[in-house]
Amino acid sequence: MTLLAQNPLDAETKAHEHEDGHQTQLRLWLRLLSFSALVESQIRRRLREDFRTTLPRFDLMAQLERADDGMTLNELSKRMMVTNGNVTGLVERLVAEGLVERRPAPKDRRAQFVRLTPLGRRLFQHMAGAHGRWLAVLFSGLDEKEMEEMMALLGKAKLSAREALSRGELEIP
Amino acid sequence: MTLLAQNPLDAETKAHEHEDGHQTQLRLWLRLLSFSALVESQIRRRLREDFRTTLPRFDLMAQLERADDGMTLNELSKRMMVTNGNVTGLVERLVAEGLVERRPAPKDRRAQFVRLTPLGRRLFQHMAGAHGRWLAVLFSGLDEKEMEEMMALLGKAKLSAREALSRGELEIP
DNA sequence: TCCCGATATTTTAGGTTTCAAATATCGGAG
């Protein structure tokens, strides 16, 4: 949301700078950030105004909704791509709100399972419906084919980024 | 009782009513988030390891770098798409690090101009070069044409989202 | 069995971020 938000004023200024060669990547990255910041801020706002909750809590509940038996904190943090300590705090707050419950893992005394309470599940279904409608509005500029196209490009970019990372291409020479 | 729970009755009615059409948008949104989270986490890591700084600070300096005379906190917060209070704290830390300096606005005693110090400018140029190289690695899966394509789609999506928002399509009916 | 590296979670410290309220100033209407 906060990354290098693009300056709307000089969107087209430096399309022809050859000094570095990385210009297109930067412009694409800025545009991607600026769009996702726009969408994200609207979703945050609506979650707050309509449901008095936050995006991270919604995200966590969305992960839990797919697993009837719940999952461990560790699995949650991997799926949400955030740190363990982060999940600890989020779960704490959701438990306090009665939307989520913890129980010890059956065979591993280090781990805990977390799952939605019936209240949490009911509330999440409300929120998920609204969330889908918001996205429909925010993505209404793209037709089905364009969305598939963009998804393909993102998939390709992500795969290749992962591969480059595993080859250590981002590490200090 | 914080979270909304006022209409448990039509939970399924509404969910069912809108259950169908929004699948592609959701998948696209999740894929976009997952890619940008990947890129973002790598940039954060490299900024920390190579320059002992953070992404928000880099972001703020990037805005300042384009304005020789500096800009006001208010303008900064608009361009970065974050709140005023946020910028206040960031500038505070950057001033403490000697990378940024404030001075009163000439004609408006409410406002302050902020700009890079020579040290800040020098450091930013280093960081921007590295940042460009990181992006080149992370986007290496897309060729020029694909990047332009994705940029066009993002531009279209953003424009239409803005228009939908200005028509109030996201507000409560 | 004991030990040890790996895994799951929490804790700690520091930053980032938002919202809302407070403060100060501006600029125009009357």
Add this chain to the structure above:
DNA sequence: CTCCGATATTTGAAACCTAAAATATCGGGA
């Protein structure tokens, strides 16, 4: 000139988030 709504910034409270260290447990090998 005075008042008043708008604008620029700061402050305070709460949440979010990360990295790194600490704690507890697991599981396998000697």
